[in-house]
Amino acid sequence: MSIDVSGVTKTFGDFVALDDVSVSLPTGQLTALLGPSGGGKSTLLRVIAGLETADTGRVTIEGVDATRLPPQKRNVGFVFQHYAVFKHMTVAKNVAFGLEIRKRPKAEIAARVDELLRLVHLSQFSHRLPSQLSGGQRQRMALARALAVEPKVLLLDEPFGALDAKVRKELRDWLRRLHDEVHVTTVFVTHDQEEAMEVADEIVVINDGRVEQVGTPDQLYDEPANDFVMSFLGEVTTLGGVLLRPHDVHISTTPQLAGAAEGTVSRVLRVGFEVRVNVLTDDGEDVLLVLTRTHARQLGIEPGVRVWVTPASGALTVPSMKAAVG
Amino acid sequence: MTSALAGVTGAAAEPASREGRRPRRSRRATPRNTLTKGAALGLGVTMVWFSILVLIPLAAIVATASENGWSQYVATLQNPQTWAAIKLTVGQALLVTVINIVMGTVIAWVLVRDRFPGKAILDVIIDVPFALPTIVAGLVLLALYGPNSPIGVHWANTERAVFLALAFVTLPFIVRTVQPVLEELESDVEEAAASLGASRTTIIRRIVLPSLTPAIAAGAALSFARAISEYGSLVLLSGNLPFRTEVVSVRVLSFIENGNTASAAALATIMLAVALLVIVVLDIVQRRVSRRG
Numbered sequence: 001m002s003i004d005v006s007g008v009t010k011t012f013g014d015f016v017a018l019d020d021v022s023v024s025l026p027t028g029q030l031t032a033l034l035g036p037s038g039g040g041k042s043t044l045l046r047v048i049a050g051l052e053t054a055d056t057g058r059v060t061i062e063g064v065d066a067t068r069l070p071p072q073k074r075n076v077g078f079v080f081q082h083y084a085v086f087k088h089m090t091v092a093k094n095v096a097f098g099l100e101i102r103k104r105p106k107a108e109i110a111a112r113v114d115e116l117l118r119l120v121h122l123s124q125f126s127h128r129l130p131s132q133l134s135g136g137q138r139q140r141m142a143l144a145r146a147l148a149v150e151p152k153v154l155l156l157d158e159p160f161g162a163l164d165a166k167v168r169k170e171l172r173d174w175l176r177r178l179h180d181e182v183h184v185t186t187v188f189v190t191h192d193q194e195e196a197m198e199v200a201d202e203i204v205v206i207n208d209g210r211v212e213q214v215g216t217p218d219q220l221y222d223e224p225a226n227d228f229v230m231s232f233l234g235e236v237t238t239l240g241g242v243l244l245r246p247h248d249v250h251i252s253t254t255p256q257l258a259g260a261a262e263g264t265v266s267r268v269l270r271v272g273f274e275v276r277v278n279v280l281t282d283d284g285e286d287v288l289l290v291l292t293r294t295h296a297r298q299l300g301i302e303p304g305v306r307v308w309v310t311p312a313s314g315a316l317t318v319p320s321m322k323a324a325v326g
Numbered sequence: 327m328t329s330a331l332a333g334v335t336g337a338a339a340e341p342a343s344r345e346g347r348r349p350r351r352s353r354r355a356t357p358r359n360t361l362t363k364g365a366a367l368g369l370g371v372t373m374v375w376f377s378i379l380v381l382i383p384l385a386a387i388v389a390t391a392s393e394n395g396w397s398q399y400v401a402t403l404q405n406p407q408t409w410a411a412i413k414l415t416v417g418q419a420l421l422v423t424v425i426n427i428v429m430g431t432v433i434a435w436v437l438v439r440d441r442f443p444g445k446a447i448l449d450v451i452i453d454v455p456f457a458l459p460t461i462v463a464g465l466v467l468l469a470l471y472g473p474n475s476p477i478g479v480h481w482a483n484t485e486r487a488v489f490l491a492l493a494f495v496t497l498p499f500i501v502r503t504v505q506p507v508l509e510e511l512e513s514d515v516e517e518a519a520a521s522l523g524a525s526r527t528t529i530i531r532r533i534v535l536p537s538l539t540p541a542i543a544a545g546a547a548l549s550f551a552r553a554i555s556e557y558g559s560l561v562l563l564s565g566n567l568p569f570r571t572e573v574v575s576v577r578v579l580s581f582i583e584n585g586n587t588a589s590a591a592a593l594a595t596i597m598l599a600v601a602l603l604v605i606v607v608l609d610i611v612q613r614r615v616s617r618r619g
Contacts, residue, residue, distance in 0.1 A: 051517050071520045084518040088536045088616050097532075098522035142518075149522055 002027035002153060002185040003048060008057030010043055017043040018054070019209035025187060025202075027062075030179045032200035033189045036232070040209040041189045045155050048187070050074045062152045077146030077184075081158040083138040085130035091141050092117065092126040098149035116144040119178070136167040140174075147182065156188035160195070172199055193233050197221070205229050222316065230318045237288040238320050239281075239311060248315035249289035251277070252308050253299055260308035263287070268296070268303055277301055279309050384598070391591035402592040410569045411577040412593075414488065416600055418573075419553035422492040426549045427542055430500025437501070438508040456498040460558025463494055468562045483565035488573060491560035492553045499552065500545030507541040536616045543612035547605045554597060 003025040010018040017040045025031050033041040046052040048059055050071035058067045066074050086094050092113050099109045117123045120140040122133075130138055139159060146154060159175070160168040176199050179186055190196050196203050197217040205212040205220065205228075213225040224230035227243050236243045240261060250257065263281035270276075275296040279287045287309055291301070301307070311317055361369065391398060402408055437449055455463060467490055471481040481487050511534065519529045557575040564571040574597055581590035 049521055051521070071517070072523050072525065074521070075523075076521060078518060078521040080514045080518060082512065082514060084512065084514040086515065086519070086533060097519070097524075101522070101524050101528055101532075145518075145522070 002029075002062055003187070004058075004060040005044070005048065006058050006060075008044070008047055008054040008059065010040075010047060010052060010054050016209050018047070021057070021206075021209070021211055023204055023211055023214060025185065025204075027185050028183050029201040030176070030186045030188075030199060032196035032203045033187060033206055034193060034196040034203050034232070035191065035206035035212075037191055039207045041191075041206045042157055044206065045157050045187060045189050048153075049076050049078045049155050051078070075149070075152050077149065077151035077154040079139070079142050079146050079154070079156040079159050081161045083130070083135070083142045083162075085138055085142060087130055090127050090129060091122060091133070094130065094141055095144045095148050097145060102149070112148060116148055119147075119181075120144045134167075135163050136171055139163065139171065143178075147184070151184065154184050154186045156186070158189050158191070160190075168195075175199060197233070205232065207232070224316075224318060227318050227320060230316075235288070235290075238285060239287050239309060240285075241320055242311070242317040243320045244311055244315050244317045246276070246288045246290040248312050248317075249287060250310050250312040251279070251289055251291065251299065251301070253301075253305065255308050257308070257310050260310035261285070261287075262306065262308055265301055265303050265305045265307055268301060275301070279307055281309065387591050387594050387598075390587060391595045394588060398588055398592045399596065402589050403596070405589075407568050407572070408577055408589075408593060411572045411574050412596065412600075414485065414572070415554050415574040415597075418485070418488050418492055419550050420604075422489060422496055422553050423546050423550045425493065426496055426500045427546055430497070430545060430549075431504055431538065431542060433501045434504035434508055438505060452498050452501050455494050455496075460495060460556070461562070463559040464491065464562035467491055467494060467559065472563060482563050483567060483571060485571060487563040487565070488560050488571055491563055492556055495556055495559050496549040496552050499549040500542060503541045503545035503548070504538055507538055511537055539612050539616040543608045547608050550604050550608075551601055554601060 005024070006022045008018050008021045009016070019040075021040070021044060023044075033044060035041045043052060047054050048061070050066065050069060050073075054067070058065065060066060061074060061076070071078075086097065089097070095113045095116055096109050099112060104112075113126070114123070117126055120143060122137060122140055122144065125133060125137065130141065133141065143156075143159075156175075160171050163171065172195055175188075188199070197220075200217065202214065202216055203220055204214050207228055213220060213229045215223075220229060221233055224233065227236075230236055230243050235246050237246045237249065239249060240259075250260075252260070255262070261281040261283060263279045263285075265277055266280045266286070267278040268275060270293065273293050275291045275293055277289050277291060277296070279289065281287060289309065291299075299307075403412075433452065437445065437452075458466070467487075468482070470477065471479050471487070471490060473480060473482055481490060515533060516529050519533050524532070555575060556573070557579075560573065561576065564573070566572050566576045574593060578590045578593050581587070581593065
């Protein structure tokens with residue numbers, strides 16, 4: 001295990017950011033810490049990096065007890081949401097910073113900076129100032145800067161949070177490919193479940209300062225440990241007291257399946273090929289379901305139509321413990 | 327002299343505000359001669375106002391001083407009493423500015439980074455030396471360091487009196503220019519440097535100080551300009567002794583009182599040149615340091 005966190009608690013005044021968190025992150029993998037804002041995931045990342053000290057508990061990095069080590073001695077690369085560039089230095093100087101303070105020979109630094117800038121596709125910008133780069137370019141520079149010192153682990157705190165949707169998606173794919181090339185143990189924080197599912201080998205879901213579930217994206221999606229994980233990883237709706245995905249609701253205009261709930265279509269919203277239908281059942285439940293445009297047309301779904309809804313066969317359902325979150 | 331100083335402070339404030347934004351960019355981004363009607367009017371008003379207040383009086387001073395050609399400057403400089411006044415004023419102003427660079431930065435740092443009881447009060451009191459009428463500042467200093475000093479420090483009529491008065495009135499300049507820049511400095515930049523292995527001193531030397539230099543330089547220019555022009559706060563304590571504690575502004579006043587306008591103008595022009603020189607040097611140093619990284 002590359003990073004071992006055991007029994008870590010961290011409070012800020014009355015606020016409990018981390019509540020007895022234990023988690024092990026394997027070497028060489030790309031792990032996402034996923035959860036809602038204020039859930040403690042960034043705090044956990046900062047505790048691993050040494051930027052915050054845990055009140056109790058231990059942090060071990062590559063077998064070395066790092067609990068009391070300052071950030072300088074932990075050999076972790078850290079990438080911040082708002083880039084944290086050194087404004088007065090050129091791109092090349094930014095990347096070289098970690099090597100220069102380690103007093104490496106000049107030629108070696110130049111070669112390494114050159115190699116890293118090529119890796120992040122910024123070679124032609126090496127003499128620019130960070131203010132002359134776009135957000136995405138700045139973040140790639142920050143990544144090269146963090147990788148320059150050959151860290152044991154790379155930690156990214158909401159790395160794409162400040163970027164617009166398109167650049168975000170590009171950088172996401174690029175990070176995945178970069179990780180496949182460099183193979184450094186990487187942990188990144190995100191509140192975007194799509195980002196986590198797409199990029200990560202493993203996801204740690206954190207909420208309210210606690211780890212809710214650890215698993216691969218498929219495990220989390222197919223076998224959510226509880227209703228929070230279920231509702232956080234995708235849209236859910238309630239039907240007959242269980243949580244399920246809106247696309248897993250079977251709808252018909254005649255009573256076909258036993259146990260189907262009868263109701264009236266209250267709202268129809270079309271988004272591209274998708275039709276989102278709200279059905280108000282006679283039991284008073286508001287059920288959301290998603291159909292394709294074609295399917296909705298075949299059935300003749302429009303507001304006011306009487307329908308029968310039931311979980312589709314093979315649908316994943318989770319007992320609804322509390323009001324659905326998110 | 328007053329008009330010369332107006333020019334000095336104006337020139338000192340200008341590089342500061344320009345440096346605050348990114349000079350390289352703005353220069354490229356602003357094409358020439360694309361003034362709209364409103365902008366043209368604004369520029370016109372600015373130039374008229376600036377000319378009435380600064381350029382024309384300055385030109386008048388230089389013209390008066392130059393009526394007798396270079397000989398007037400040479401004669402003024404050769405007068406040993408004047409030369410002593412210039413040396414004292416410039417020397418003390420430079421000393422005070424250097425001390426302000428250190429102390430002002432430290433005070434700004436304490437005000438921004440540390441939490442302690444009474445911080446808000448200190449933050450307000452910093453401005454007092456600047457807000458106080460200078461003659462009142464002189465009285466305050468006289469009360470503490472004058473002949474009847476309650477703490478037994480008798481600095482009246484010495485060079486130290488000049489230094490003290492200058493240090494007193496110029497204290498807020500660097501604090502107030504550095505403070506907002508320090509507040510804007512994001513802590514994640516320092517954290518990034520730390521996680522790359524930089525020690526606390528390396529972070530301050532290579533990350534924090536280069537970001538602060540434009541502000542420090544601007545404050546230093548203001549502080550120096552104010553120091554070479556100071557009159558009110560030091561006349562009471564320094565005693566204005568020729569060759570010992572007489573500063574340039576006092577010397578200019580005595581020239582005028584004796585009807586020697588040409589010498590007064592020449593001395594004023596010399597001080598203007600000194601002020602310009604120091605401001606240019608500060609700007610060059612600032613550019614060097616903030617690009618060092």
